[in-house]
Amino acid sequence: MASLALLARGVALSTLELRRREPQGEPSGWDAAVHPVLQRIYAARGVLQPVGVEHRLQRLLSPQSLGGLDAAIDLLAAAIRDDQAILIAGDYDCDGATGTAVAVRGLRLLGAKRVSYAVPNRFVHGYGLTPALVDSLQPRPQLIVTVDNGVASVAGVARAHELGMRVIVTDHHLPGERLPDCDAMVNPNLVGDGFPSKALAGVGVMFYLLLALRAKLRGQGAFAGSEPDLSTLLDLVALGTVADLVPLDFNNRVLAAAGIKRIRSGRACAGINALLECAKRSAATLCASDLGYSVGPRLNAAGRLEDMHIGIECLLTDDAATARRLAGELDAINRTRRELQADMVAEAEAMTAGLTDIAAIGVALYEPSWHAGVVGLVASKLKERLHRPAVAFAPASEDDADHLRGSGRSIPGFHLRDALAMIDARQPGLIERFGGHAMAAGLSLRAVDFPRFAAAFDAVARELIAPERLQAALYTDGELPAGSLSLELALQLRAAGPWGQAFPEPLFDNLFECAGWKPMGEGHWRLSLRDPRDGSVHDAVMFNVDSAAPPTRLRAAYELVVNDWQGRESPRLLLRHVEPA
Incomplete structure (x- = not known):
């Protein structure tokens, strides 16, 4: 029997209110080739000069200020030197899966010969490094390294110590009142940690640990020839960072932009390429939203319904055929997840309908x-x-x-x-x-x-x-001037990201006249919208609508996107909200 918590007095449900973002200063120093609209968008996100979007890896924050690294890299360097068995204890979401793959790939690049991983089954072991997960480890490793979990694993760390294992915790979740008695902990959100960015995802914390470990090993003369190139892991770092919905502050944008650049250039790992194929997304024109809404859910579905080992193996293999097979399994699990989700959401909405x-x-x-x-x-x-x-x-x-x-x-x-x-x-x-x-x-x-x-x-x-917080609001970047709904601007917006959490995708709102429309599939619209200011007509689509027909005059909040059809690019309006005008 369903149960919805409804207490004594009611509060009216709010209608959606469109609000406009305001520039946080005056843009300056931009090249004339950067569209004025894009400059305005950046200013509304606090970026007033080009330096704020120069997402070069050289501008990545140094690992030196991330607390706990010294103890962690000492343990890892010794484990590599002594050929110890290292186990990566991951998590069953996309951040955990990518972080586990980064850890396994990265440690192997840095010389570790005996690296394995384990990820809990949420229905058997619970979340994180639990005693149940520790007891299941066979053969027992000498060193456990958690990824995207562990800050709350007091009992699990204690059990690992009872069995003679050391534990390094790498996490980004907020700590509770009690921390586990681990051998080292790396987490930018620990009280007193001096790392300037608190928004690192779990995969980002692991990448930083590997950077620091490489520097340690370099100082010990561990690399006879060329040193390992950890930038090969950035496609995975970008995927986990975007999919985990951590704020895309400047440092995270540097990580995401570098990974997206790698994917676009055809240098992604076999698993990401296979997942993009399943999602029918082009690697060459990939955006952060493709990672967040197409690739990430296919990985997350395995952890939600079955076993994240399938997802991690997909990210670890270098064989394209194996990656395609595993990506196909993930795609099938995701279809089941979507059907289950649709039924559950319908029940939830019926409870409040x-x-x-x-x-x-x-x-x-x-x-x-x-x-x-x-x-x-x-x-x-x-x-x-x-x-x-x-x-x-x-x-x-x-x-x-x-x-x-x-x-x-x-x-x-x-x-x-x-x-x-x-x-x-x-x-x-x-x-x-x-x-x-x-x-x-x-x-x-x-x-x-x-x-x-x-x-x-x-x-x-x-x-x-x-x-006042209960008023639902949709923030836009205001109106696009007449004549600005162009392919040129759409291409600049696509290339300008990475857009995501706390650095939102550009969204505009304008008045339009509906010059024509037709249903597209089930619950979607294909529209022709006329701009009354200059009479120009624009192609538009809207998905998952719950109205029978669009208004004849409307205010629409929309993204200006690039429609790529049979090799021909054109601008399109992706409608997010429509109301009568």
Whole structure:
């Protein structure tokens, strides 16, 4: 039986409001070839001069200020020297999979001969380096290196030590009150860590560890000939960074841009190329959004529904045929995931359909038939529909209906992981385990405690969220001037990224007249939109619409993209929001 946490008094659901980003200063120093619209877009993201988008690897932050590196690289250098067995303990999402592949490939490049990996099954081992995962390791390694997890693995690290193994934790998640007693920890988000960028993904932390290890080995004279080229790993670093939705600050944009450049030049690993083929995406014209919305989900699906080993093997193989076979398996799992997600989202929307108000500010949703690997996607859709933080729960496994696993998504201004920490402090024992970031977090609790958690989550949300935060808003870069909806600008926008979290894709809003339209597939539109200012007509598409027909006069929020059809490029408007004008 489904359960939606609705408390005593209602709060009206907001309609979407278009708001415009304002420049954060006056652009200067740009080459005349850079379109004025693009200069304006950069200024709205705080980049006023060309130096802010010069994403050269030489401008990457130095590893020296990342805390914990010295102890970690000493352990790794000794392990390589003594031919120790090193095991990479990864995670079952895209960041964890790419980080694991980077660690295995990178350590082998640096001379490690005995490198293996393990990744937990979320339904068997739980999240992170748990005692169950440690006990499953056969043969036992001498050194465990976590990737994208471990900052909360107090019991798992203790168990590894009991069995005589050393542990290096590399992670980027926020620490709790207690840290594991590991042999070294590298995490830019530890209290007091001086690394200037706190936005590194797990794969980025691992890449930095490898950079520092190479410098250590170089100083020891380990490389008789040319030293290993770690830039060969940047396609994987870019994929994990973009797919994990970490903020694309300057440092992360440098990493992502270098990886995208590598993919575009045809030098990606066999697995990424195979996944792009499955997604019908061109490597030559790849954008960050292709990594985030086409490649990343195919990897994530394995961790959600089955076993992330398939994804990691796809990223580790250098054989194109093997990569295509594994990518095909991932693609099939992803299709199953999409079908399951569609059913679960439909059920979630049915629970709230027709509501003009909903009592909870923090919404908790539980359905016993749901799949624990997909609840995060349900929470994301619910958050978008209701514009308030949402947590969706499912039974921990088919054999364990007494415990729930939940995944939450938040809105700007409400730090989800901190909110869970507040609940944990106020009601010790209610939440069995939790972790995450400002905008996304996971937790587990007993099924009988769901109503109590729902009430506590709503209470914290009411306490921390100002009423104006509940107004759903879509931020745009304003109107495009008449005559600017051109292929020239569309090409510049595509090349100008990488766009992503905290450095959003350019979005514009203009008034149009609908000169014609027709259905395209199921629930999509193909439109011809006339600009009333100069009479020009523009090709447009909109996906996943829930209206019977577009308005005859409309205001549309849209991306200006490049439509590549049979080798011919043309500008197209990708509509994100439409309202009558």
